Structures are given as C-alpha cells and as structure tokens.
Amino acid sequence: MGSDEAKVVAAVDFGTHGTGFAWTVRTPLNDDPLTRRIQFFTRFPGRQPDSPKNLTAILVTDDGDTVAWGHEARARWVEALAKGEAEGLGYAYAFKTALKSGGSMADLPITGGFVDRADRGLIRELVTAYLKEIRELATAEIKRMTYTEREVRWCITVPAIWDDEDKAVLRRLAVDAGFPGDPERLLLAIEPEAAALYCHLRMPDAGSGPHRRARLPLHLDGFRSVVVDCGGGTVDITAYESHGDAGPSIALREIGIATGGWLGSEHVNQAFLDKTLGDRFGPAALKRIERDHPGELLELSEQWERAKATVELDREADAVAAVLDPVRIEVPVTVWDLLDEQVRVRLTHDAAGLPRQIVLPPEEVEGLLDERVDGILDKVAEQLAAIGRTSAASAEPETLVLVGGFARSPWLRERMRARFGERHRILVPPDPALAVLEGAVHFAYRPDVFVSRQAKYTYGFETAKPFEEGVDSTMRMYRDDEGDLLCVGRFGVAVQRMDSVRVNDAHPFRIVPVREDQDELDVRLYRSAKADPRYVDEDGSEEIGRLTVDLSGTVGRPLRERPIMLLFYFGATELRVEVFDPATGETSQVSVDFDRV
Amino acid sequence: MLFNRDKGKRPQEVSIRLDGLDTLESRIRKLEAAADDQRAALAALDPLGDRLIELRMRQERAEERARTLETAVADTRRVLDEQSEVLDLVRVTQVAERDDLTREDFLVHYELAQRLRALYTQRMPDLIQPRLTAERPRDVVRRQAQLISRLCVVLFGPDEQGGLGEPDLAELARIATDAGVVGLDARHQRLLERVGTEAAHLFRAMTGSGHAGHFDFAVEPGTPVDSEEHALWPSCEAGRPVAFVVCPGYRAAGRRLLETFVYTEATG
Numbered sequence: 062m063g064s065d066e067a068k069v070v071a072a073v074d075f076g077t078h079g080t081g082f083a084w085t086v087r088t089p090l091n092d093d094p095l096t097r098r099i100q101f102f103t104r105f106p107g108r109q110p111d112s113p114k115n116l117t118a119i120l121v122t123d124d125g126d127t128v129a130w131g132h133e134a135r136a137r138w139v140e141a142l143a144k145g146e147a148e149g150l151g152y153a154y155a156f157k158t159a160l161k162s163g164g165s166m167a168d169l170p171i172t173g174g175f176v177d178r179a180d181r182g183l184i185r186e187l188v189t190a191y192l193k194e195i196r197e198l199a200t201a202e203i204k205r206m207t208y209t210e211r212e213v214r215w216c217i218t219v220p221a222i223w224d225d226e227d228k229a230v231l232r233r234l235a236v237d238a239g240f241p242g243d244p245e246r247l248l249l250a251i252e253p254e255a256a257a258l259y260c261h262l263r264m265p266d267a268g269s270g271p272h273r274r275a276r277l278p279l280h281l282d283g284f285r286s287v288v289v290d291c292g293g294g295t296v297d298i299t300a301y302e303s304h305g306d307a308g309p310s311i312a313l314r315e316i317g318i319a320t321g322g323w324l325g326s327e328h329v330n331q332a333f334l335d336k337t338l339g340d341r342f343g344p345a346a347l348k349r350i351e352r353d354h355p356g357e358l359l360e361l362s363e364q365w366e367r368a369k370a371t372v373e374l375d376r377e378a379d380a381v382a383a384v385l386d387p388v389r390i391e392v393p394v395t396v397w398d399l400l401d402e403q404v405r406v407r408l409t410h411d412a413a414g415l416p417r418q419i420v421l422p423p424e425e426v427e428g429l430l431d432e433r434v435d436g437i438l439d440k441v442a443e444q445l446a447a448i449g450r451t452s453a454a455s456a457e458p459e460t461l462v463l464v465g466g467f468a469r470s471p472w473l474r475e476r477m478r479a480r481f482g483e484r485h486r487i488l489v490p491p492d493p494a495l496a497v498l499e500g501a502v503h504f505a506y507r508p509d510v511f512v513s514r515q516a517k518y519t520y521g522f523e524t525a526k527p528f529e530e531g532v533d534s535t536m537r538m539y540r541d542d543e544g545d546l547l548c549v550g551r552f553g554v555a556v557q558r559m560d561s562v563r564v565n566d567a568h569p570f571r572i573v574p575v576r577e578d579q580d581e582l583d584v585r586l587y588r589s590a591k592a593d594p595r596y597v598d599e600d601g602s603e604e605i606g607r608l609t610v611d612l613s614g615t616v617g618r619p620l621r622e623r624p625i626m627l628l629f630y631f632g633a634t635e636l637r638v639e640v641f642d643p644a645t646g647e648t649s650q651v652s653v654d655f656d657r658v
Numbered sequence: 659m660l661f662n663r664d665k666g667k668r669p670q671e672v673s674i675r676l677d678g679l680d681t682l683e684s685r686i687r688k689l690e691a692a693a694d695d696q697r698a699a700l701a702a703l704d705p706l707g708d709r710l711i712e713l714r715m716r717q718e719r720a721e722e723r724a725r726t727l728e729t730a731v732a733d734t735r736r737v738l739d740e741q742s743e744v745l746d747l748v749r750v751t752q753v754a755e756r757d758d759l760t761r762e763d764f765l766v767h768y769e770l771a772q773r774l775r776a777l778y779t780q781r782m783p784d785l786i787q788p789r790l791t792a793e794r795p796r797d798v799v800r801r802q803a804q805l806i807s808r809l810c811v812v813l814f815g816p817d818e819q820g821g822l823g824e825p826d827l828a829e830l831a832r833i834a835t836d837a838g839v840v841g842l843d844a845r846h847q848r849l850l851e852r853v854g855t856e857a858a859h860l861f862r863a864m865t866g867s868g869h870a871g872h873f874d875f876a877v878e879p880g881t882p883v884d885s886e887e888h889a890l891w892p893s894c895e896a897g898r899p900v901a902f903v904v905c906p907g908y909r910a911a912g913r914r915l916l917e918t919f920v921y922t923e924a925t926g
Contacts, residue, residue: 068746088750100753103760103768103913110914112768113760206753207745263762371776373852386784386849391892413787414798417893492765499762 067214069203072250072501073195074218075231077155078293078327078466079114080131080191081498082199084213085506086206094262099502101495102202107133113495117293118154119191123175130194138173139356151176151183154359155327156191158294159184161220161227173355185234192217192238215240216248216505218255218497221290221297221319224517225636226605229653232635248508249634253288253299254313255500256464258510260490261311262503277462277488279303279311285448285459287317289441289477290497291467296324296437298444300459302452304512312512314561317448319517320440324433326366326467332432333365334358341408341419342400350396357393364390370469372426382475384423392417430472437473438480445481451559460486468493513563514632516556518588522627523597524553524572537596541575543620552587552594552602555629559592567628567639574612574623582610582625586636586653606653608638615644757911763868764911770863771908771915773856778905778919779892781853782806785834785846792840799893803904803921808833810905813857814873825857864910874907874918889917898922 071084082102091097105115107129115131120138122128128150129137138152152173159170159181172178176187200210217235219228228249240247260277278284284303290296299319304312338361339347350358368388375383389412397405397417405416412418421429445459461481467473468489477487490496504510525547528538533548540546555568562568574582587594589602596602615623626641628648641648753759786805795801812829834850835842842850864871881900883890890896891904900920907918 068749086750086753088746090750098754099762100759101761101765110771110916113765206756207749367772367775368780371772371780373781385845385852386780389780389783389892394896413791415783415802415893416799492769495765 066212067246068212069208070214070216070502070505071199071203072216072218072255072498072505073192073199074114074252074495074498074501075157075192075195076114076117076218076292076466076497077157077295077325078117079494080117080195081114081495082195082202083113083495083498083502084199084203085502086208087506091506094503094506097262097503097506099499101498102199105131105133105198107131107136113498115195116154117157117191118152119156119187119194121151121176121187121190123149123151125186125190127190127194130191135356135359139359142173142354142356147174150174153178153184153187155294156184156187158323160188160230161223161295171359185230188231189234189237192235192240196239214246214248214505216250216501218250218252218501219634220292220295220321221251221253221299222295222321224605225653228635229606244635244637248505250501250504251299251634252292252497252501253290253297253319253462253464254301254511255498255504256290256490256496257286257288257301257313257462257500258311258503259496259500260462260464260488263499264488264490275488277460279313283455283457285316285455285457286462287441287444287448287459288462288464289437289468290321291437291463291465291473291493292325293327293466294323294325295321296433296440296465296467297321298440300444300448302455311510315514316452317444318451318559320444320447322436322440324436324440325465326369326433326470329369329430329433329467330362330366332429334362337365337419337421337425337429342396342404346400346404349399354393354395354399357396360393361390361396369426369430369472370466372471374471374475376475382472382479384426384472387423388421388426390419390421392419427472430470431476433467434470434473434476438476441477441481445485458485460488463487463489464493464496466494509564511564512632513561516558516560516562516631518590519552519554519558519592519594520556520586520588520629520631520636521552521554521594521597522570522587523549523585524551525549525575526551526553539575541620542577547575550596550598552589552597552599554593555627556631557592558590562632564632565630566632567630569641570627570629571624572627573620573625575620577617577620577623580611580613580616582612584608584610584627606636608651608653610640610651614642618644766863766867767869767871767910767913767915770860770910774860774908774916777853777856777860778806778810781849781856782809782905783892785809785849785853788842788846789834789836789840792836799891799924800921803891803894803902805833807902807904807921809853810903811875813853814861814906816875825854825861827854827858830854830857864908867910869911872909874909874914875903877903877918877920883920883922887914887917888920891919891921894920894922895924896922898924 068087069084070087071082074081083099085091085097085099101113103111103113116135118134119130120128120134134152141147141150153176154171156170159178170178170184176183178184203213217231219231232247232249235247236242257277257279261279264276277286281303285300287298287300289298297319298321299315300317301313302316304314342350372388373385375385394417408419409416412420441461448459461477463474463477474489481487525539528546528548537548537550538546539549553570555570556562572582584607585597585604586606586608587597587602588605591601594602610625612623612625624643626643628639628641630637636653638651638653639648640651783802783806786802789805790798790802793801809830812826812833830853831850877888877900879901883900888900899922901923902921903918904921905919907914908916
C-alpha cells in the first residue's frame with residue numbers, strides 16, 4: 062500500500078521526559094487543517110489520573126523482556142527497590158538523550174539496576190523496547206476503530222540539532238520496534254518545524270484572540286520566526302523565513318543555524334536535587350537517598366517539576382519580575398526518617414512547624430530556574446545575531462515561538478519577555494507541551510508542507526580530482542587507467558553549508574570509477590563546518606557514512622563510458638541518496654550506512 | 659498454312675501428336691493419383707478440422723466468459739469501492755462519535771487540573787499560614803488540613819451542588835483571617851486576592867469548556883486510602899483510613915483528572 066492510500070496518520074512525540082501519541086483520520090473534512098479533528102491518547106497503563114504524555118521510562122529484565130514502561134515502569138521500579146526485589150531488573154528514564162551522537166549527555170539518562178547509562182548499545186535496545194510498547198498501544202487504539210495497521214502512516218519527532226546519523230539510528234530502532242520500513246510510511250518530523258506548523262494552522266487569527274496567542278503567519282512572504290523548543294533534555298532553537306509563492310502550501314526556508322543544548326527542564330530538576338536537597342539534607346544523606354531510595358528522589362523531583370510550572374509572578378509594569386510565593390515540597394516518610402534529628406528540626410522550623418516539608422523561598426526558586434533559563438536566553442540571542450549576520454535585513458523583527466514542556470514555566474516566559482519582548486513578538490501556544498505532537502500529526506497529514514531547509518554543514522564525498530601541481534601534496538597523487546594524474550582524498554562538495562536546499566530538489570554529482578574492472582564504488586560521505594573544504598581529511602571534515610554503488614553492469618567499458626550520477630536530497634527531514642546509471646537508465650535508492658564509520 | 663505444306667510430313671506430325679496425347683494421359687493419371695493422395699490427406703484432416711471448430715467455439719465461449727467475468731469484476735470492484743467508501747464513512751463516524759477519545763478541546767482540562775493542584779498544595783497552605791501562626795495549634799498538620807478543607811468548600815462548592823458552585827470570595831477572606839481576627843501582611847493580602855481570582859478563573863474555565871466538570875468531595879470517613887483515587891495530604895501518614903477530605907478530586911467528562919486529597923489521622 063502506498064502512503065497516499067493511508068487512511069490514518071499517527072504521530073509519536075518521543076520526548077526526553079514524556080512521550081505522547083496522537084492521530085487523525087484522512088477524510089475530506091480533515092483535509093482542511095482548520096477543521097481537522099485530532100485524537101490524543103491519554104489513558105496510559107498505570108497512569109492515574111490520565112494524561113496526554115507518558116513518562117519516557119522503561120523497566121526491563123536482564124533477559125531483555127519489558128516489565129513495564131512509562132509511569133508504570135517508574136512505579137514498579139520504586140516498588141521493587143522498596144521490597145528488595147530489584148535484582149535482575151534494569152530501569153532507565155530520559156534515555157532519548159543517549160541517542161544524540163557526540164557531545165556530553167550531562168546527567169541524563171537516569172538509570173538504575175543493571176542499566177549502565179554509558180552503554181549506548183543497551184540504551185538503544187531500550188529505545189526499541191519503548192517504541193515497541195507505544196507502537197503496540199497506538200496500533201491497538203487505531204484498530205479499535207477497525208482500521209488496519211497497513212492503513213496507517215506514522216511520524217516520529219526528532220530534535221532539530223540531531224545529525225543525519227542520529228536520525229538514521231532512530232529510524233532503524235523504530236523499524237526494529239515494528240514501525241514500517243517504508244520511508245513513505247514512517248516519517249520523521251523535526252520538532253520545531255512541527256511546532257511552527259501547529260502555531261500556523263491551529264492558533265486563532267490575531268483578531269480573534271489575545272495578541273500573544275495569535276496565529277503564526279507562515280503564509281506571509283518574508284515572515285521570520287524563531288522556534289525555541291524547550292523540552293525535557295534539550296532546547297532546540299531554529300529559525301525560519303516564509304515564502305509567499307508556494308500557493309496553498311507553506312514554504313519555509315530555514316535561516317540561521319539550528320542550535321541549542323542540554324538546557325532542558327530535566328537539568329533544572331537535577332539542580333533542585335543537587336542544590337536544594339543537597340544543601341538541606343547534607344551531601345552524605347543525599348548520597349544515601351540516591352543509593353537506597355531513588356524512587357523517593359524521583360517523587361521529590363516530580364513535585365518540583367509540577368511546582369516550577371505553576372509558580373506565579375509579580376509582573377508590574379517596568380519592574381523586574383519576581384516569583385511571588387514559596388514552593389512547598391513534601392518529603393517522603395522514608396527519606397525524612399533517614400535525616401538527622403537536627404536537620405528535621407531545622408526543616409520543620411523553616412516550614413512554620415509543618416513536619417516533612419521543604420519550603421523554597423521565591424529567590425531560591427528563581428535561582429534554580431535561572432540555572433538553565435540564562436543559557437536559553439543566551440542561545441536565543443546568539444541565534445538572532447546569527448540571523449542578522451547571515452540573512453538580509455528583514456522589515457519585521459522575528460517572532461519568537463516558545464514551545465515544549467519547559468515553556469509552561471511562567472518564569473521562562475517572563476524572562477523571555479523581559480529580554481526580547483520589546484523588539485520581538487513572543488508567541489506561546491495554549492499548551493506548549495503538546496504543540497510538537499499536534500504539529501507532527503499535521504505534518505504527517507501533508508508532508509509536502511515544507512519546501513526547503515538550510516544545510517547545517519557542507520556535505521560531500523571523497524573523490525579524486527585532477528592533480529594541481531604546487532597545491533596538492535604528491536602523497537595524494539594517483540594515475541588512473543587512462544593515464545590521467547589525479548589527486549585523491551579531495552572533498553567533492555555536493556551542497557554547501559548555509560545553502561538553502563529545496564526538499565524535493567536533487568543535487569546531482571557525476572562520478573566515474575578509476576579502474577575498468579571496478580564492479581562497485583564505495584562512496585564515503587563527509588561533512589564539514591567549512592564552506593569549501595578541499596580534502597576529506599583536513600581539520601573540520603569528518604566522515605559521516607558510506608554507501609556502495611553497484612557498477613557490475615558496465616565492467617570492462619572505457620572509464621569515460623561509465624559515469625554514475627549520485628543524486629543527493631539534502632532538503633528532506635533525512636539525508637536521502639539516489640544513484641542514476643546513464644548506461645542502464647535506471648535510478649535506485651541507496652541507503653547511507655552511518656554505522657560503518 | 660497446314661494444307662499447303664509438304665504432305666510427306668503429316669504422318670510424322672500425327673505420330674508426334676499421339677505421343678503428346680500419351681504423355682498427357684500419363685500426366686493426368688499422375689495428377690489424379692496426387693489428387694487421390696490429397697483427398698486421402700484431407701480426409702485424415704477432417705477430425706482436426708472438427709477439433710479446430712470445437713476449439714474456436716470454446717475460445718468464443720471462454721471469451722464470452724471472460725467478458726462476463728470482467729463485467730463481474732468491474733461490478734464487484736465498484737461495489738467494493740462503494741463499500742469501502744461506506745466503511746470509511748462508518749469508521750469516520752465511529753471515530754467522531756466516540757466520547758472516550760481525547761480531542762484538542764478537552765486538553766485544557768489537564769492544564770486546569772495542574773493549576774488546581776498548585777492552588778491546593780502551594781497557594782492555600784501559604785494563604786492559611788498567618789492564621790496557623792496566630793492559632794499555634796497543637797496538631798498543626800491537622801489544623802492546616804481542616805482550614806484548607808473549608809477553603810475548598812467555599813471556593814468549589816459542596817458536593818451536593820455537584821461541586822461546582824460559584825466561589826464565595828467573602829467567605830474565603832473570612833476563613834483566611836478568622837473573621838478579621840488575623841491580620842494579613844501585604845503579600846498575604848495579595849495572595850488572598852490571587853487565590854480568589856484564580857478560583858473564579860478556574861470555575862469559569864471549567865464550566866465554560868463544554869465538558870461537564872465535577873468536584874469530588876465524597877469520601878466516607880474510615881474508607882481505606884486508595885492510591886488510585888486518593889492522594890495523601892502532605893505530612894499525613896500512609897496506611898491509615900481517611901479521616902476527611904481536604905481538597906476535592908476533579909473530573910471532567912467522566913475522567914478523573916486530579917485525585918481527592920485526604921487527611922488521615924496519625925497513629926498514637
């Protein structure tokens with residue numbers, strides 16, 4: 062079944078903290094995004110009361126069987142620890158962070174039992190196990206409406222800062238989890254794009270709602286927006302410019318460079334554990350609690366997670382905003398009993414006589430939030446500066462779109478307003494935590510909505526070019542079967558960093574084998590942060606993957622009769638490569654193997 | 659002219675002609691024999707001709723059947739397409755009519771539940787703190803829970819009214835200040851106003867959402883605490899029966915979005 066015959070589109074927002082699933086039916090009525098009806102799954106097993114997101118957590122046995130996932134996994138893990146029955150079990154939470162290649166994982170994922178967070182192979186298996194669970198749940202929900210699995214087109218969300226190899230890994234893990242192998246039936250949606258799409262399609266026009274909630278006008282030519290996606294683990298900042306010549310479609314051009322970092326909400330929670338609890342309980346007690354009562358520690362963290370999203374602020378005009386109220390956190394009995402008597406007396410005193418409570422004064426709340434909010438604001442400023450440097454001046458200042466779970470924080474919103482609100486309009490959707498999920502459903506409904514993206518790197522491959530005397534080292538010299546003198550190891554540029562590449566445009570590149578008896582060509586793909594790298598092994602160039610092209614059909618012919626066209630599609634969500642053989646007139650897909658690097 | 663020719667040559671000519679006749683006769687016999695052979699061959703072919711005719715007839719019948727089948731397939735395909743359209747319509751209607759599916763317009767209730775939780779566990783304890791400090795009760799946890807329980811009743815209506823009455827802001831102030839006995843500092847005075855405003859906002863949002871909302875005050879004292887239905891009020895002891903409801907649970911469209919906060923008596 063082709064993807065156009067899909068009767069249902071379903072999206073999975075696979076997040077660091079929480080994961081959600083939503084779907085819709087393809088009908089003439091739903092073809093209009095304004096009237097499209099989307100269903101959100103909210104009854105996750107073991108989750109009471111129900112919620113549109115489940116925890117990105119999993120509990121497995123050392124045989125690889127899934128015991129539970131989501132909130133239920135957390136509850137079962139805590140129970141197993143309490144009963145001393147954790148032997149042979151492994152627990153992991155926020156493990157999506159381990160999929161990002163390179164860079165620091167900071168303090169995530171959180172693991173327990175036999176799961177070692179540095180073991181990326183195991184973490185990948187856990188991702189597959191988790192995706193399998195949510196796919197099965199989603200499939201069962203859709204099948205209840207008598208649709209078959211073959212009638213579903215799926216979409217999974219990925220952060221903008223993920224590289225091609227990260228996306229390829231996720232796709233492979235998803236296929237291992239039972240999602241379709243056909244790329245037309247399993248799409249990857251870039252999270253900020255999905256959020257922008259949601260803000261364009263579903264928010265009311267300016268006239269029908271408060272200014273800050275007005276629609277994102279992606280249909281206006283030259284309109285610029287910066288999506289700040291503040292998730293649990295990472296914050297992604299991506300900028301777009303709209304083109305008004307796309308007819309009924311939306312033409313977005315990515316401008317600037319997708320940036321971000323480990324600035325998500327979970328890191329604020331970690332600061333709460335390290336600082337607030339560390340200062341109050343003492344480092345030794347905190348270590349003991351971490352070791353013996355991780356479940357209770359998670360409970361404390363969850364209370365803080367909820368409280369930080371609902372703090373109220375003093376927003377008097379021309380005054381610096383301030384958190385108004387203290388935050389109260391209840392200390393579980395088992396943790397309380399572990400504390401020294403002196404500590405308990407002090408905490409009870411600080412809570413005006415209420416035992417088992419921690420009261421954080423407003424200034425402390427602000428300090429904890431600012432641990433990451435300062436970094437987010439700096440990254441937004443960097444992105445705006447990058448747009449100013451790399452793009453032509455715009456008549457209107459960029460609109461900032463704040464989405465993701467952390468965007469529910471009034472403190473983050475207020476600090477954004479204070480720093481950027483004078484010049485930039487700041488738009489926050491009604492439920493910023495679900496904007497990506499709903500946007501991904503809209504993207505899956507009409508994947509051709511985005512027409513171009515901007516290359517993050519210069520992409521190309523290793524090739525041989527005519528040797529240039531005095532420029533190329535003789536170490537790189539090679540004479541081919543026809544006697545031409547070549548320089549090997551040259552960087553054949555297919556697309557340059559910062560180039561705007563259209564989603565459906567092929568970037569052709571002609572390559573020729575160097576021997577007449579050569580029956581296949583191993584093409585190494587490289588990227589570089591430089592605009593015009595010369596060699597594949599120079600500083601800044603790195604190999605990202607390999608692909609093998611079959612040349613067996615033209616073995617023995619003169620080299621000049623054996624050219625092959627590589628067609629690179631850099632503008633799609635994922636890097637795609639096709640091979641066109643003029644000798645046979647055939648075009649075939651080749652997959653880039655990122656794991657062979 | 660023949661008669662004018664030399665008469666001596668005539669017998670020779672006649673002889674030649676007679677020889678020619680003999681040759682002709684011989685050729686005729688050969689041709690007749692060949693014709694007999696052909697007839698014999700044709701006679702042998704007669705059954706094949708019948709077979710050919712039969713095959714032709716069978717071909718015509720098969721073509722006719724194929725035409726019939728093609729028509730039937732086309733009809734079936736048309737019926738299947740129609741049925742598929744009907745099935746799609748039925749499925750779409752089924753999806754549209756399911757009231758257990760969560761749609762976008764319901765999502766606001768999750769946010770309202772979070773705001774309600776913050777009101778219960780953060781704002782109300784803070785608001786009631788000046789009165790607690792003034793009263794200096796022996797059991798501060800119990801007294802706090804009692805006062806907050808009274809705040810919830812005046813803000814969200816008693817259970818017999820469906821738990822969604824208009825917030826009584828005057829009564830809210832009376833409880834917070836012990837009928838004016840306890841003075842509030844500027845921060846708590848503002849907090850009192852904010853709590854009243856937030857309760858009014860929540861009331862309007864819940865009643866105006868199009869989904870029937872309900873506050874759940876009803877838990878009989880002595881009921882065992884059910885972790886799926888109830889949440890223990892902070893500092894309460896687990897494993898004890900419910901003494902009273904501190905803050906009501908919240909439901910919308912029949913779904914429980916916030917647990918009922920209950921107070922349990924401490925042992926001893």
